[in-house]
Amino acid sequence: xxxxxxxxxxxxxxxxxxxxxxxxxxxxxxxxxxxxxxxxxxxxxxxxxxxxxxxxxxxxxxxxxxxxxxxxxxxxxxxxxxxxxxxxxxxxxxxxxxxxxxxxxxxxxxxxxxxxxxxxxxxxxxxxxxxxxxxxxxxxxxxxxxxxxxxxxxxxxxxxxxxxxxxxxxxxxxxxxxxxxxx
Ligand code: ADP
Numbered sequence: 208x209x210x211x212x213x214x215x216x217x218x219x220x221x222x223x224x225x226x227x228x229x230x231x232x233x234x235x236x237x238x239x240x241x242x243x244x245x246x247x248x249x250x251x252x253x254x255x256x257x258x259x260x261x262x263x264x265x266x267x268x269x270x271x272x273x274x275x276x277x278x279x280x281x282x283x284x285x286x287x288x289x290x291x292x293x294x295x296x297x298x299x300x301x302x303x304x305x306x307x308x309x310x311x312x313x314x315x316x317x318x319x320x321x322x323x324x325x326x327x328x329x330x331x332x333x334x335x336x337x338x339x340x341x342x343x344x345x346x347x348x349x350x351x352x353x354x355x356x357x358x359x360x361x362x363x364x365x366x367x368x369x370x371x372x373x374x375x376x377x378x379x380x381x382x383x384x385x386x387x388x389x390x
Contacts, residue, residue: 209315210235210289212388213296215359216320218347219331220373221380225320226293228381233388235289238280240273240297263338265346267297267354274304281308297355317362318384322373324348 210233216222223239230237244262247255258268277295280286292314296302306313322330331344362368369387373380 209312210291211309211312211315212290213292213314213317213362214320215317215355215362216373217322217324217327217351217356219327219334219344220320220322221330221377222293222320224377225318225373225380225384226291228377229384230291232381232385233289235291236283236285237293238277238286238290238295239293240276240295241293243276243280244268244273263343265338265343265350267350270298270300270304273297274301277301277305278308296358297350299354299357299361302358302361313365314362314367316388317359317368318387319359319368319370320373320380321370326374 212235214222214226214229223241226237226239244255244258248259248262249255254272258272261268273295277292281290292305296305327348328341328344331339332341359368369384371380371383371387
């Protein structure tokens with residue numbers, strides 16, 4: 208199976224953790240827009256300055272910013288044989304832009320990590336990242352439900368969605384993901 212992959216799921220589903228271990232296991236670069244944005248904030252770039260307050264509120268950074276970042280990243284040599292997108296696309300406009308970047312071949316698989324909402328809120332409050340207060344957690348879940356979850360139907364129509372149960376240890380979930388990618 209090809210290795211142009213996307214991992215999707217609500218914030219707090221453990222996507223980021225799984226993305227890191229999965230990339231190591233299958234040898235593709237991890238393309239995380241959340242990490243790229245946090246890196247800009249940390250380095251104090253102009254883009255970081257624009258994104259910081261938006262991220263702290265739990266809202267989405269404007270599409271044009273993340274689309275430009277991803278377009279550039281996927282053009283790098285190490286992404287030519289595959290990649291794992293994490294945190295992008297999050298909106299219909301981002302999904303359309305990604306289609307334009309990838310062309311006809313498109314994504315090979317979309318891993319959807321499924322975790323019940325009560326569990327998510329609990330996990331995110333335990334994680335204690337600076338944008339993980341109870342209010343932002345609620346905002347991010349609502350943004351996910353309204354803007355990102357609809358992308359699952361879009362990719363389901365294309366026959367590339369692979370749902371995975373996100374409950375259990377990191378190793379358990381990784382094994383399930385590797386399993387669905389192999390089948
Ligand atoms: P999580 O998976 O926990 O939601 P991320 O690290 O993916 O966290 O993203 C953190 C924040 O960065 C988001 O809440 C949002 O403000 C911003 N962000 C990341 N990716 C995108 C994107 N594709 N479009 C818009 N904003 C984004």
